[in-house]
Amino acid sequence: MTRDPETTDDPPAADPADAADQRPSTDKPGVDLGAPRWTTDYLPKMTGDADPVRLNMVTKRIRAASASDLSPRRSALKGLADASRLLIDRLVATDAPDDVIAAATVDVSAAAERFSGYHQGTLYGFSEAANAGRREDPLFDHSPLIGIGNPLAPPMTIREVDGVIEATACFGQAYEGPPGCVHGGYVAAAFDEVLGATQSLSGAPGMTGTLTVRYEKPTPLQVELRFEGRLMGVERRKIFVEGACYSGDTLTATAKGTFISMQPGQFLDILAEREARQEDQR
Amino acid sequence: MTRDPETTDDPPAADPADAADQRPSTDKPGVDLGAPRWTTDYLPKMTGDADPVRLNMVTKRIRAASASDLSPRRSALKGLADASRLLIDRLVATDAPDDVIAAATVDVSAAAERFSGYHQGTLYGFSEAANAGRREDPLFDHSPLIGIGNPLAPPMTIREVDGVIEATACFGQAYEGPPGCVHGGYVAAAFDEVLGATQSLSGAPGMTGTLTVRYEKPTPLQVELRFEGRLMGVERRKIFVEGACYSGDTLTATAKGTFISMQPGQFLDILAEREARQEDQR
Numbered sequence: 001m002t003r004d005p006e007t008t009d010d011p012p013a014a015d016p017a018d019a020a021d022q023r024p025s026t027d028k029p030g031v032d033l034g035a036p037r038w039t040t041d042y043l044p045k046m047t048g049d050a051d052p053v054r055l056n057m058v059t060k061r062i063r064a065a066s067a068s069d070l071s072p073r074r075s076a077l078k079g080l081a082d083a084s085r086l087l088i089d090r091l092v093a094t095d096a097p098d099d100v101i102a103a104a105t106v107d108v109s110a111a112a113e114r115f116s117g118y119h120q121g122t123l124y125g126f127s128e129a130a131n132a133g134r135r136e137d138p139l140f141d142h143s144p145l146i147g148i149g150n151p152l153a154p155p156m157t158i159r160e161v162d163g164v165i166e167a168t169a170c171f172g173q174a175y176e177g178p179p180g181c182v183h184g185g186y187v188a189a190a191f192d193e194v195l196g197a198t199q200s201l202s203g204a205p206g207m208t209g210t211l212t213v214r215y216e217k218p219t220p221l222q223v224e225l226r227f228e229g230r231l232m233g234v235e236r237r238k239i240f241v242e243g244a245c246y247s248g249d250t251l252t253a254t255a256k257g258t259f260i261s262m263q264p265g266q267f268l269d270i271l272a273e274r275e276a277r278q279e280d281q282r
Numbered sequence: 283m284t285r286d287p288e289t290t291d292d293p294p295a296a297d298p299a300d301a302a303d304q305r306p307s308t309d310k311p312g313v314d315l316g317a318p319r320w321t322t323d324y325l326p327k328m329t330g331d332a333d334p335v336r337l338n339m340v341t342k343r344i345r346a347a348s349a350s351d352l353s354p355r356r357s358a359l360k361g362l363a364d365a366s367r368l369l370i371d372r373l374v375a376t377d378a379p380d381d382v383i384a385a386a387t388v389d390v391s392a393a394a395e396r397f398s399g400y401h402q403g404t405l406y407g408f409s410e411a412a413n414a415g416r417r418e419d420p421l422f423d424h425s426p427l428i429g430i431g432n433p434l435a436p437p438m439t440i441r442e443v444d445g446v447i448e449a450t451a452c453f454g455q456a457y458e459g460p461p462g463c464v465h466g467g468y469v470a471a472a473f474d475e476v477l478g479a480t481q482s483l484s485g486a487p488g489m490t491g492t493l494t495v496r497y498e499k500p501t502p503l504q505v506e507l508r509f510e511g512r513l514m515g516v517e518r519r520k521i522f523v524e525g526a527c528y529s530g531d532t533l534t535a536t537a538k539g540t541f542i543s544m545q546p547g548q549f550l551d552i553l554a555e556r557e558a559r560q561e562d563q564r
Binding site: 072073076077079080081083084086087088090091092093094095096098100101102103104105107108109110111112114115116118119120141142143144145147149150151152173174175176177178183184185186188189190191192193196207208209210211212213214215 | 354355358359361362363365366368369370372373374375376377378380382383384385386387389390391392393394396397398400401402423424425426427429431432433434455456457458459460465466467468470471472473474475478489490491492493494495496497
């Protein structure tokens with residue numbers, strides 16, 4: 001995989017990186033212009049160059065998400081999501097008669113009603129509740145792609161191996177686009193998640209700027225797909241990553257992403273710090 | 283919006299268009315090389331140039347999907363999917379106690395069990411069943427993005443207005459990525475659906491070649507988002523389309539897509555013909 005500036009070096013219109021980079025640098029010897037809000041410590045780095053402490057913090061989420069030992073609470077939430085996945089898998093395009101549809105609707109409505117009046121965690125306020133000991137399920141359990149507790153997620157699994165992000169996903173019947181194949185939109189969604197994890201290997205993750213997916217072959221349903229993500233380059237606050245999706249040995253799609261590293265104190269950074277603290281307290 | 287060949291004019295590696303275009307053309311005067319499998323009638327055309335009969339066939343799906351009058355069967359399937367959507371919306375990151383989770387899991391498992399032993403439609407074999415009078419729910423009801431009968435779909439609505447594709451979607455809590463925002467992967471997925479509908483306006487739709495999404499601003503949850511898709515150009519079998527996503531007046535993301543028109547007789551064409559026939563028989 002090579003980096004192609006024509007397709008990836010293309011920042012969003014409102015690129016805060018430009019403003020940030022025009023600030024005076026404190027690296028210049030003999031010049032002290034006061035404490036800058038942005039220092040080179042927080043710029044993305046290539047593999048092996050990032051500050052180990054910071055890298056450890058921003059990649060903790062990936063390691064935690066791939067852990068297999070679940071607390072009873074997380075197992076219970078996963079159990080409910082798994083039951084919902086089975087339901088969705090079976091109800092889509094079913095030929096069951098009308099009375100079966102009606103009875104199932106009553107069951108599912110009753111289940112939904114049970115949650116009426118309870119609160120939900122959102123990313124804001126979620127970690128506070130965890131830190132106060134009121135909840136132990138981490139944020140990523142609820143992701144619409146990797147969340148074991150979110151029925152929308154297949155869920156994908158994701159981990160880092162020797163500086164490469166490896167992910168797997170098996171999309172069932174409900175994700176069908178072309179006959180027997182994963183809907184192209186969900187292939188793109190999976191890449192967004194994989195490349196989002198990949199850019200964190202720079203030590204200074206941020207938000208997606210652009211995502212380009214190239215569909216090489218149909219991506220089959222009901223098969224364990226394998227995704228790879230690699231950090232390809234950094235340039236000031238831009239992070240360039242690439243990914244690939246395989247079904248067996250067949251390359252079905254590739255992707256390129258440009259991410260814009262966020263300033264310390266912006267919400268992704270706050271969340272990473274809080275999640276790391278939450279992990280440490282277990 | 284302008285077409286940028288550097289980012290969109292980039293066919294998949296195995297591009298069948300090249301092989302097709304090397305076949306002798308019957309347009310050459312005085313030369314008859316027999317019946318070609320590929321004629322200019324099936325090449326994509328710009329708005330206003332496509333054969334009306336063919337355009338009517340390949341866009342029937344869009345008109346049918348935006349119809350508001352549902353048969354009792356389709357309403358029942360939508361009702362079950364809506365109950366499932368409510369369940370998913372409420373269970374994600376809930377703080378309900380363990381006994382509520384357990385009771386809901388029993389409800390949902392019972393609902394899933396009701397479908398055991400029944401068959402599901404897939405794109406293969408689906409239209410045959412419809413044509414034989416065994417089912418009346420059209421394919422698009424089960425799409426993971428626009429399907430009213432698929433709990434994975436928000437669902438999006440989609441329609442054509444004066445040669446422009448207009449779509450809406452409201453993503454709930456379960457689709458959260460950044461705090462309060464739609465996961466970037468689902469923004470990309472929505473664009474794939476919108477641009478897929480847009481390319482059919484060429485009269486000769488095909489498969490996604492590349493999809494590029496550019497994230498301009500955060501895309502909010504719980505808001506009716508508005509998508510637009512426009513046919514920007516055709517070049518042999520390639521179709522160039524562009525899209526935009528708005529929250530109110532704010533442009534949150536843009537997208538470009540390149541699609542490769544498929545040969546008549548390939549599965550998308552067969553499906554379009556069958557769906558059109560199915561519609562006519564109602």
